Amino acid sequence: MLRIGELARRTGVSPELLRAWETRYDLLSPERSPGGFRLYSEVDEARVRRMQALIATGLSAAEAARQVRTSVEPPAANGSRQPTPLLAVLADRLRAALDRFDGSEAHAALDQLFASVSVETALTQVLLPYLRELGDRWATGAASVAQEHFASHLIRGRLLGLARDWDSGAGRSVVLACLPGEEHDLGLIVFGVLLHQHGWRIVFLGADTPFETLDGVIRDVRPAGTVVTTLSADLLARHTEEIRAAAGRSPLLLAAPIGADAAAALGAQVLPQDLVLAASQLSGHLSGLSGDAREGKEGAS
Numbered sequence: 001m002l003r004i005g006e007l008a009r010r011t012g013v014s015p016e017l018l019r020a021w022e023t024r025y026d027l028l029s030p031e032r033s034p035g036g037f038r039l040y041s042e043v044d045e046a047r048v049r050r051m052q053a054l055i056a057t058g059l060s061a062a063e064a065a066r067q068v069r070t071s072v073e074p075p076a077a078n079g080s081r082q083p084t085p086l087l088a089v090l091a092d093r094l095r096a097a098l099d100r101f102d103g104s105e106a107h108a109a110l111d112q113l114f115a116s117v118s119v120e121t122a123l124t125q126v127l128l129p130y131l132r133e134l135g136d137r138w139a140t141g142a143a144s145v146a147q148e149h150f151a152s153h154l155i156r157g158r159l160l161g162l163a164r165d166w167d168s169g170a171g172r173s174v175v176l177a178c179l180p181g182e183e184h185d186l187g188l189i190v191f192g193v194l195l196h197q198h199g200w201r202i203v204f205l206g207a208d209t210p211f212e213t214l215d216g217v218i219r220d221v222r223p224a225g226t227v228v229t230t231l232s233a234d235l236l237a238r239h240t241e242e243i244r245a246a247a248g249r250s251p252l253l254l255a256a257p258i259g260a261d262a263a264a265a266l267g268a269q270v271l272p273q274d275l276v277l278a279a280s281q282l283s284g285h286l287s288g289l290s291g292d293a294r295e296g297k298e299g300a301s
Contacts, residue, residue, distance in 0.1 A: 001031065001039035011048045018048065025065035027051060046089050053092035056100065086116060091126045098134075098151040099143070106151075110158055119162060120197055123190055124276050127155060131186070152186060159189045166192060166202040172224035173201045174282075175217055175250070177209035179230040179239055187275065188229050191255070194279040200224075211242040218250045225282065227271070229255035240266060253282060 008015045021027040027047055030038035047068050054064035090113045097105035113122050134151055137143035167173075176192050178185050185207040192202045203221055205213065218226060226246065230236055236243075236256050246252055247267030254263050255271045255278070263270045271278040 001033075001041060002045065004030075004038055004040065007040045007045060007048065010045060011052065013048055013052065021048070021051065021061070021065065025062060025069075027065050027068060046086060049089045050092055053089065053096045056093075056096035087113075087121075087125050090116070091130060094126070095130060095133075098154065099147055101147075101150055103150075103154060106154055107158070110155075114162075120194060120276065123194065127159075128190065128275065131155070156186055156189065159186070159193060162193050163189060163196070163202070163204070166196040166204070169199065169201050171199040171201050173203050173221050175203045175205065175214070175221060175223045175226040177205035177214050177226070177228055178207045179228060179232075179235045179256075180208055180210055181235050181238075182230040182232065183207045184231055185229075188227075188255070191227070191275050191279060194275055195282065198279060198283040200283065211239070211246065214246060215249065218246070223250055225251040225253060227253045227255060227282070228268075231257070233257045243268065 002010070004015045004018055007013075008018060011018075013021075018028065022030070028040060028044045030040050030044065033039050050068045051061075051064050054067055055061060059067070090109055094106055094109040094113070097103075097109055113126060117125075131152075134143055134148060138145070138148045174195060176188050178188060188206070189204070192204055196202050203217060203223065205217065214226070214228075217223075228243065228246070233256075236254075236258055243252070243254070244266045252266075252268040253271050254266075254268045258270060260270050271282060
């Protein structure tokens with residue numbers, strides 16, 4: 001339970017405005033301490049943060065408060081507290097900040113997100129849904145090119161910060177690369193962060209990787225596997241021979257618009273579109289390959 005000064009410090013809303021929201025819109029439900037002080041709960045804090053996010057999108061205070069009251073539940077009648085939808089609050093805060101090009105506020109929302117939940121939860125329940133929604137809004141004209149570029153670059157920078165140590169550790173290595181001509185590597189970065197959570201070391205080559213570069217890294221690193229990605233069926237068709245050759249040098253997995261049979265004809269496997277599932281399946285697949293290799297060596301000895 002928080003006194004109003006602490007609630008104000010955490011949310012950046014003045015005590016005077018908090019009292020106004022409480023009395024005008026019935027936004028907060030404080031309890032009273034034995035000394036008569038108002039004490040606010042985590043639910044109250046979540047309501048304030050969601051109120052800020054909705055106002056930032058252009059809603060009036062009255063309409064924002066109405067939406068908050070219906071989406072952030074108060075304590076139940078028996079005294080137990082309902083779960084606070086913290087992820088929804090932070091997602092709204094992040095979206096509003098990015099839409100208005102407020103980098104400082106967006107970084108603050110991401111700071112709180114990564115401090116509150118696991119990396120996997122932050123990625124799968126907030127960032128990936130946001131990026132999909134942003135892409136949809138961009139495609140329909142509801143988000144501008146500038147908003148899409150600003151948000152993508154800011155999120156990409158934060159993800160690379162998470163990836164700073166992903167090439168360290170005692171695990172086997174996995175090489176991640178985009179096909180030559182493929183410039184979109186944000187999904188590959190997300191996948192690398194998730195895969196590193198499974199204990200794998202990541203060698204990230206990024207966008208527009210020439211096959212000569214990929215072949216040299218495979219030769220030097222000898223990874224447990226290699227992931228190649230593209231969003232373009234045309235690029236995939238253009239590089240079938242190089243893909244087949246790379247599959248002969250390292251177990252190859254494709255994150256691309258291709259069917260399982262067509263991938264098998266190239267000596268590769270297809271990853272699921274669900275990145276969490278793909279990371280889990282790839283980890284199990286490569287672990288199995290590593291185990292087979294160890295058994296082969298032991299048998300030979």
